[in-house]
Amino acid sequence: xxxxxxxxxxxxxxxxxxxxxxxxxxxxxxxxxxxxxxxxxxxxxxxxxxxxxxxxxxxxxxxxxxxxxxxxxxxxxxxxxxxxxxxxxxxxxxxxxxxxxxxxxxxxxxxxxxxxxxxxxxxxxxxxxxxxxxxxxxxxxxxxxxxxxxxxxxxxxxxxxxxxxxxxxxxxxxxxxxxxxxxxxxxxxxxxxxxxxxxxxxxxxxxxxxxxxxxxxxxxxxxx
Amino acid sequence: xxxxxxxxxxxxxxxxxxxxxxxxxxxxxxxxxxxxxxxxxxxxxxxxxxxxxxxxxxxxxxxxxxxxxxxxxxxxxxxxxxxxxxxxxxxxxxxxxxxxxxxxxxxxxxxxxxxxxxxxxxxxxxxxxxxxxxxxxxxxxxxxxxxxxxxxxxxxxxxxxxxxxxxxxxxxxxxxxxxxxxxxxxxxxxxxxxxxxxxxxxxxxxxxxxxxxxxxxxxxxxxx
DNA sequence: AAAATTATTTAGACAAATCTAAAAAATGAG
DNA sequence: CTCATTTTTTAGATTTGTCTAAATAATTTT
Numbered sequence: 001x002x003x004x005x006x007x008x009x010x011x012x013x014x015x016x017x018x019x020x021x022x023x024x025x026x027x028x029x030x031x032x033x034x035x036x037x038x039x040x041x042x043x044x045x046x047x048x049x050x051x052x053x054x055x056x057x058x059x060x061x062x063x064x065x066x067x068x069x070x071x072x073x074x075x076x077x078x079x080x081x082x083x084x085x086x087x088x089x090x091x092x093x094x095x096x097x098x099x100x101x102x103x104x105x106x107x108x109x110x111x112x113x114x115x116x117x118x119x120x121x122x123x124x125x126x127x128x129x130x131x132x133x134x135x136x137x138x139x140x141x142x143x144x145x146x147x148x149x150x151x152x153x154x155x156x157x158x159x160x161x162x163x164x165x166x167x168x169x170x171x172x173x174x175x176x177x178x179x180x181x182x183x184x185x186x187x188x189x190x191x192x193x194x195x196x197x198x199x200x201x202x203x204x205x206x207x208x209x210x211x212x213x214x215x216x217x218x219x220x221x222x223x224x
Numbered sequence: 225x226x227x228x229x230x231x232x233x234x235x236x237x238x239x240x241x242x243x244x245x246x247x248x249x250x251x252x253x254x255x256x257x258x259x260x261x262x263x264x265x266x267x268x269x270x271x272x273x274x275x276x277x278x279x280x281x282x283x284x285x286x287x288x289x290x291x292x293x294x295x296x297x298x299x300x301x302x303x304x305x306x307x308x309x310x311x312x313x314x315x316x317x318x319x320x321x322x323x324x325x326x327x328x329x330x331x332x333x334x335x336x337x338x339x340x341x342x343x344x345x346x347x348x349x350x351x352x353x354x355x356x357x358x359x360x361x362x363x364x365x366x367x368x369x370x371x372x373x374x375x376x377x378x379x380x381x382x383x384x385x386x387x388x389x390x391x392x393x394x395x396x397x398x399x400x401x402x403x404x405x406x407x408x409x410x411x412x413x414x415x416x417x418x419x420x421x422x423x424x425x426x427x428x429x430x431x432x433x434x435x436x437x438x439x440x441x442x443x444x445x446x447x448x
Numbered sequence: 449a450a451a452a453t454t455a456t457t458t459a460g461a462c463a464a465a466t467c468t469a470a471a472a473a474a475t476g477a478g
Numbered sequence: 479c480t481c482a483t484t485t486t487t488t489a490g491a492t493t494t495g496t497c498t499a500a501a502t503a504a505t506t507t508t
Contacts, residue, residue: 086336089343090336090339090340090342090343091339092335092339096335099333100331100333100335100336103331103332103333104328104331107324107327107328107331108327109323109324109327111316111320111324112310112314112324115314115315115316116314118314119313119314
């Protein structure tokens with residue numbers, strides 16, 4: 001197992017994130033993401049290409065190799081486990097977590113991370129709802145679950161409604177619940193199994209919403 | 225609050241540790257400690273002198289300034305808190321703890337360390353028994369305590385016996401308990417308040433020793 | 449399709465941290 | 479006290495990661 005410098009790791013991680021959206025990643029795109037200059041990116045790309053971490057032909061953009069992806073997943077795993085630790089154990093707020101994890105993720109002891117994982121109880125999602133890769137770099141993707149089965153306070157996103165009738169959609173619309181809406185269950189009322197949700201609207205405002213069990217049974221979410 | 229590079233921090237820390245023993249620290253001494261070359265040390269000393277972290281006249285060795293000591297204590301605090309975390313929470317063994325803490329100590333977020341400190345319950349000693357400086361860099365030195373009051377499994381060292389009679393010394397000698405002997409209390413028996421100790425002899429072997437409450441009340445220790 | 453614009457790469461420079469080899473200063477042995 | 483030895487510093491080179499400015503390639507506009 002080879003070790004990479006902080007700068008190399010940051011480049012690999014950035015390509016990993018950008019490449020999920022578009023296909024190949026361009027020089028300018030990467031330079032913008034890393035707040036560096038295109039010339040510096042080209043230099044680094046040559047080095048990472050020589051180390052067989054990515055595919056790169058001049059003027060063609062970059063794409064991680066299989067090995068490069070493996071390295072990237074290791075970095076992502078470290079980052080997200082630290083985020084979980086910071087939020088869950090040290091009581092950092094969601095916003096603060098990222099910057100500190102950026103530093104901690106470069107500490108390279110494999111044993112440290114595996115023991116941290118164990119200590120945290122093998123969490124599957126970080127505080128932002130992003131999945132945490134396992135020891136082998138596998139991401140255990142979120143299965144769709146009914147919102148009635150969603151754990152309290154776990155960030156999720158509406159991804160499916162099973163009934164597409166006019167009546168249901170009218171109700172959803174009224175409550176500002178749409179595919180893609182970010183949602184957490186804040187409370188479950190045993191009396192009528194209604195749910196209190198906290199949603200984040202497209203305009204980034206949060207709001208409280210009550211939904212009946214009849215509605216809830218038709219809403220499916222996945223962890224964000 | 226300024227940030228220092230990993231290399232600068234390692235130099236400051238090494239001087240801090242060496243200077244407690246001898247007075248001024250010499251170039252060769254420091255180079256040996258850091259597994260680097262004397263020429264490299266000289267270069268770094270000039271830089272740290274310019275940053276007012278230490279006093280350095282060519283050929284005269286180095287000594288940390290007040291500011292330098294403050295920085296060193298910050299690094300030591302981080303190192304020892306991480307050691308405590310690794311041993312206590314992640315169940316690393318004593319030997320493994322140091323190397324990983326060497327990496328973690330350079331993560332610079334002040335808030336991270338203070339929250340970690342709080343999470344750990346403001347421990348005063350790391351797993352090796354070394355004191356952990358507080359937020360202000362103060363080291364709270366070990367008061368002498370009677371071995372009957374020593375927490376289980378906390379490494380300590382015999383520093384005083386209150387009764388100096390021939391009878392007591394004979395017994396201590398027989399049990400290989402001397403001033404300076406490293407000792408931990410492994411078990412306290414409620415029935416007769418006798419203690420089971422684990423001691424490390426001068427020849428670095430460990431042994432189990434049982435002592436009565438009468439004897440224990442005369443043995444004073446401090447955290448190592 | 450040529451010109452203009454944009455993106456990318458190359459060339460050369462720089463700072464940080466290290467090294468080797470050589471010079472200079474301090475120390476210590478006779 | 480002088481000469482040999484040891485310690486420390488200086489001088490100059492190297493590596494890594496970055497930059498600016500200029501050159502080149504690709505893309506878009508007219």
